[in-house]
Amino acid sequence: MRVFVAVEISNPEILKNIQKFQNTLKINAKPTRIDQIHFTLQFLGEIDKEKCEKVKNILKNLEFKPFGLSLQGVGAFPNFRNPRVIWIGCDKSGADNLSIITREIGTSLAVLGFENDKKFKPHLTIFRIRKKIGDVSSDMNRVGETKFGTQIISKIKLKKSVLSPIGPEYSDLLEVNGNEK
16 A cells, blocks of 8 residues: 555635635646645555554654644746646644654664655645646745645544555544643
């Protein structure tokens, strides 16, 4: 099964703001379904059930304090001149907290042979672009500093992803709640 560790966005006001933003932006791209908006903390790829259970056991012991993060700003990978993904970022404090948790997850899962070879860049994918659409810099510069709201991050999830012609379908395998210790 194809799995990843994520933090979901569940604040209905933020999701409404993201959807409104997606509907307002007139670009030739596929918007991410609003029920699939998340930060990927670590992509684990294809693993069998036995390894998945080991991952769950490690993640169950993860401890973190809930924290708030403000969703703001818009960016693109690799850039606005030739975008493949358009994303929403977050404030520095939220990004730092997500980075700390991501490092802890990476360190914990390294014993199972997982490597996190990419530098973590907190982002919510809101559009995927399959066909070249050209430079969207002027559109993005107009909306670049948009603020979407504040989300309390209190849960981390292990998620399963099943790819299909209409897009990925996600399901929860494990939910780890933060604590106030």
